[in-house]
Amino acid sequence: MSRVFNFSAGPAALPEAVLRKAGEEILDWHGSGMSVMEMSHRGKEFTAIIEKAEADLRELMQIPDDYSVLFLQGGASSQFAMIPLNLLRGKGKADYINTGSWSKKAISEGKRYCEANVPATAEAENFTWIPKQDQLELDPAAAYCHMTSNNTIFGTEFHYTPDTGDVPLVADMSSDILSRPIDVSKFGMIYAGAQKNIGPSGLTIVIVRNDLVGHAVDWCPTMFDYKTHVDAKSLYNTPPTYGIYIAGLVFEWLKEQGGLEAMAELNQRKANKLYEAIDGSDFYHSPVVPEDRSYMNVPFTLSNPDLDATFLEEAGEKGLVALKGHRSVGGMRASIYNAMPEAGVDALIDFMRDFEKRNA
Ligand SMILES: *Cc1c(COP(=O)(O)O)cnc(C)c1O
DSSP states (O other): OOOOEEOOSSSOOOOHHHHHHHHHTSSOSTTSSSOGGGSOTTSHHHHHHHHHHHHHHHHHHTOOTTEEEEEESSHHHHHHHHHHHHHOTTOSEEEEOBOSHHHHHHHHHHTTTSEEEOSOBOGGGTTOSOOOGGGOOOOTTOSOEEEESEETTTTEEOSSOOOOTTSOEEEEOTTTTTSSOOOGGGOSEEEEETTTTTSSTTOEEEEEEGGGSSOOOTTOOGGGOHHHHHHTTTOSSOOOHHHHHHHHHHHHHHHHTTHHHHHHHHHHHHHHHHHHHHHTOSSEEOOSOGGGBOSSEEEEEESSGGGHHHHHHHHHHTTEEOOBOOTTTOSEEEEOOTTSOHHHHHHHHHHHHHHHHHHO
16 A cells, blocks of 8 residues: 555545544444444434544634534535525625635625625736735625635635624635634634545534524525524534544544644645745746745646646656646645645655756
8 A cells, every 4th residue: 555645625635643543443433333434423422422523623723612613514615605694694795805716606605695795806816815904895884704714726825814893704714724723713703614624525614603693594494504503513413424523533633743833833834845945946936925825725837837747747656646736727736734744745845846857
């Protein structure tokens, strides 16, 4: 068996230690004689698993007590609808900062339910930068302000938390949750599909301040009402049990690594050396302004795009896979989430230097 360095944007690499543990436990979880996949979601074994996962996530992110943690399905994309259904609270408009493709999807879904205003957008420059606080034309009467904290496709990231005053800030953190400490109390709601930095696809995590729950429109589908899931502790119906179990193992692993401060340090070190390698050559180019670059997704182009296919092929032969960039940016994209070891980034940089030497 040989494992590659997987730079996929999502579903993405998981920590090898987590996969090994899941492998060891696959036939018999803790003497239960069953796989977690085969257990009742209401039995004592799974109850222990979901409660531990929630407690560890709360500890890692320092989630205040007046927030609920929900383990849902439907992906981040379902949240694009659940947010207006639940958080408009009788108001007719909301703000949506537009920083890329995922913001745009949130906006077009939001428009089905309310006036979705855009306090700032970087679309004219193909989303290569992040609006600063003083560029946000915020509406104090908005029901909420939505942001995408890390733009998986364009490789930009908010390195500050917007101040939206009394308007609840709602953040799609699908691709940078758990990558660094954040102050949860500055947000009304945080959500993330699991498949980038948490666990397998099929699980969506929602962290919502309790005063925002219980105000869904009266025609809201039961499954789309946060209150349903808060009241039932994410067990209204069958939750994605195996995904929750793997996420729980990832949370344990993160605690063993030293928590989010240690992850932030490692993630910055990984990203900085990759950006330095890109900036230090005329052969590679980063489209993103330096101060807004993502620590998680690093898009870069080759000055000669005719070499793209050869680059990808030769990288693959070295066990460096899934580097093809998104079509809206072109070139390459290295996604270097928590689970990407520093050795993987080092191997990529070595390959890039060698490729440049042979092709420049
Ligand atoms: C991947 C991604 C999504 C979509 O997530 P799904 O779980 O597939 O719906 C949304 N937002 C961001 C920022 C993403 O990276």
